Amino acid sequence: MHNPYESEQAKITFISRQTDSIKLFRFEFIQKVPGWKFTFKPGQFIELSIPGFGEAPFAPCNDSDAKYIELCVRNTGKLTNRIHNMKVGDKVNIRGPYGNGAWPLNKYDFKTQKNLFIVVGGLGLVPLRALILGKNEFLGKENKVQIFYGARDPDEMLFRHEYERWKKQNIQIELTIDKECAGWNKCVGFVPTLFDKHEILQNSIAFLCGPPVMYNSVLAKLKKLGFADDDIYLSLERRMHCGIGVCQHCTVGSYYTCKDGPVFSWAQIKDIPGAI
Amino acid sequence: MNQSQLDKFITYLKKNDWSVIGPVFTTEKIEELSPFLAAHQPANAKKTGQILIKHISRPSDLNLDGQLPFYSFKRFFVPEYETLFTYQKNKLTPKKHAPKVALVGMNILDLKAVNLYDQVFEKDPYYQSRRRNMLIVGYSLTPEINNNIFEEKFEEDILEHLPFDIFLAEIKPPGPPLRKGGENMAAAPPVKGGSWGFKVFTGSIKGQRILEHFSYKDYENIQFSGSVKEGATDERMERLRDRLKNHHNPKIWEELGKICIECGKCTLVCPTCFCFRIDDSPSLAADSGERTRCWDSCYYQEFSEVAGEHKFLNSTAQRLHFWYYHKFARIPDEFNFMGCVGCHRCAKVCPVGIDIFKVLKEIEAL
Numbered sequence: 109m110h111n112p113y114e115s116e117q118a119k120i121t122f123i124s125r126q127t128d129s130i131k132l133f134r135f136e137f138i139q140k141v142p143g144w145k146f147t148f149k150p151g152q153f154i155e156l157s158i159p160g161f162g163e164a165p166f167a168p169c170n171d172s173d174a175k176y177i178e179l180c181v182r183n184t185g186k187l188t189n190r191i192h193n194m195k196v197g198d199k200v201n202i203r204g205p206y207g208n209g210a211w212p213l214n215k216y217d218f219k220t221q222k223n224l225f226i227v228v229g230g231l232g233l234v235p236l237r238a239l240i241l242g243k244n245e246f247l248g249k250e251n252k253v254q255i256f257y258g259a260r261d262p263d264e265m266l267f268r269h270e271y272e273r274w275k276k277q278n279i280q281i282e283l284t285i286d287k288e289c290a291g292w293n294k295c296v297g298f299v300p301t302l303f304d305k306h307e308i309l310q311n312s313i314a315f316l317c318g319p320p321v322m323y324n325s326v327l328a329k330l331k332k333l334g335f336a337d338d339d340i341y342l343s344l345e346r347r348m349h350c351g352i353g354v355c356q357h358c359t360v361g362s363y364y365t366c367k368d369g370p371v372f373s374w375a376q377i378k379d380i381p382g383a384i
Numbered sequence: 385m386n387q388s389q390l391d392k393f394i395t396y397l398k399k400n401d402w403s404v405i406g407p408v409f410t411t412e413k414i415e416e417l418s419p420f421l422a423a424h425q426p427a428n429a430k431k432t433g434q435i436l437i438k439h440i441s442r443p444s445d446l447n448l449d450g451q452l453p454f455y456s457f458k459r460f461f462v463p464e465y466e467t468l469f470t471y472q473k474n475k476l477t478p479k480k481h482a483p484k485v486a487l488v489g490m491n492i493l494d495l496k497a498v499n500l501y502d503q504v505f506e507k508d509p510y511y512q513s514r515r516r517n518m519l520i521v522g523y524s525l526t527p528e529i530n531n532n533i534f535e536e537k538f539e540e541d542i543l544e545h546l547p548f549d550i551f552l553a554e555i556k557p558p559g560p561p562l563r564k565g566g567e568n569m570a571a572a573p574p575v576k577g578g579s580w581g582f583k584v585f586t587g588s589i590k591g592q593r594i595l596e597h598f599s600y601k602d603y604e605n606i607q608f609s610g611s612v613k614e615g616a617t618d619e620r621m622e623r624l625r626d627r628l629k630n631h632h633n634p635k636i637w638e639e640l641g642k643i644c645i646e647c648g649k650c651t652l653v654c655p656t657c658f659c660f661r662i663d664d665s666p667s668l669a670a671d672s673g674e675r676t677r678c679w680d681s682c683y684y685q686e687f688s689e690v691a692g693e694h695k696f697l698n699s700t701a702q703r704l705h706f707w708y709y710h711k712f713a714r715i716p717d718e719f720n721f722m723g724c725v726g727c728h729r730c731a732k733v734c735p736v737g738i739d740i741f742k743v744l745k746e747i748e749a750l
Contacts, residue, residue, distance in 0.1 A: 109509040109512055109513075110509070111478055111509045112507065113468050113469070113478075113509070113662075113675075114469075114476070114477070114478060117474065157664075157675075158474070159469075159471035159473070159474060159475075159476060159664060159671075159673065159675065160471070160664050160671070160673055161664060162662075162663060162664045162667050163675075164691070169575065182691070184691045184692055185691060188691070199474045201474065201476060224546075245720075268661075313723070319694075320694065320696075345690055345694075346688070346690065346696060347688065347689060347690045349660070349661050349662045350660075350662065352507075354504060354505070354508070354660075355659060355660050355661065355662070355680070356658075356659040356682065356710065357659070357661070357680070359689065359706075359710070359714065361543060361629075361709070361713075361714070362629075362713060362714045362717040381632055381634075381696065381702075381705075382696060382702060383446075
């Protein structure tokens, strides 16, 4: 019988510092079975563990076509601290991917009809990067993507060296920081502030990912703009222990964030107390 | 089957390498059964004795008088602490260990919970290997429960919806004689505990084989036909689910939240509470240890905590609601039966007197 808790060994092949507390790690699987390839859909997550330090969920943020997985890890606990102290060549265990609810890329005709409006805060940009890097595959070359991204300060902006490359692919990215800061001449304020400063793309579907505090205010803005409940998608954060819909830690109403999500439409969860 | 045949059957099981477990009246302390459960035993019961589920060393240990054991049989299906993997440096090795266990004298309430475990852990190799090496001997005498939540009682037609290998249905004593002073009144019941013997059913090939090997042939086989009677709707379940899903009433939970101290005792004794967490526990030897799966409780604050210490269930009221929602909305959504067998154990152990019987009435009264 298949053991769902068993993981595959992967080794670190590349590390890049993003901010003071966030590093990007690239992992390659040490393949046991020839021909086996890890694949995932943007929006899904994996469980990474280091024996003795525990296991936790992370969302891959690389182009899903690549042979490796990239994870953006904030040093915030026992496991992530251990990962931060690792070097190229060190090994971890990865199982997954998990989640049936990835970003709904096939539900809409993004190539010719719909535009994509991404609203993210803090680490929320991480799982969306998988989609942004795969834009030409998932969306059309000509179709438009608009990103509203808020971070604490300019140094906390993730993937900031990549924005220029994104802009060349019909991706508009608008940034805001929480508080005034020397050398910053763009928007200041939380993410909803951007709604007052920039025209939102017509005919868009909204994808949201960020800290829980961001959702209510952004949803209010979106509703005001006339977005339908089932054209708004949110990625929910929960503590998944098992990843397979058993342990109950990640449940939201009768849904399992790990199994039925982590991406849900607003229509699915709006009536569930405590969902966001 | 009469008492002496049952005694012989237990001896037979032990001879055939079954570890026999069942309800026993004892003054033994729970910590002798499992240190994990130690802190949750009511102090008075330690002195006067109580029914615990434990190892049966002699057939006479088995107590079938119908009293509800303090704990359910849960830990034999979903242990309070189990090793999933042992690790050495970065290498995890899955643990394979499932001894032969015969659970004898399982009441129908605890048996109903097995329907839930079987569904929840359907794809869990650890559970399945335990289950393969298990013999379930059910027993019909329904425990007397104050405020019997679902008025559960034994009738032969529920057997096809219960998971068991062998089932002992108590034969009712003959009715009172028509005239006073009849002989029946004076006759002592032939089986210890007041029963007049057992009608024997089998619910699996395993059960039949074992009885045949024991040379007992007077049994009737019951074909399991799913945990829920087909076509039947459970009105109570529908009503509770509808109230919880469509008529959320924060008041109930806020009031209960004022008295609940989040001790988690109810989740320990509840046969249908199976939440767990996965942790790594290092051993003294360098770079080695175990990855374990251990009972958790949704009443504990860290249950919903994510990185950065944000908690999604951030009040006692929300955690109480979460517990009831799981049992009376989410489990019905998933499996079409309630996540409560009506044993009332949670109310018995609650230090502040929260009674599920009354809470359900409140939910329904909305």
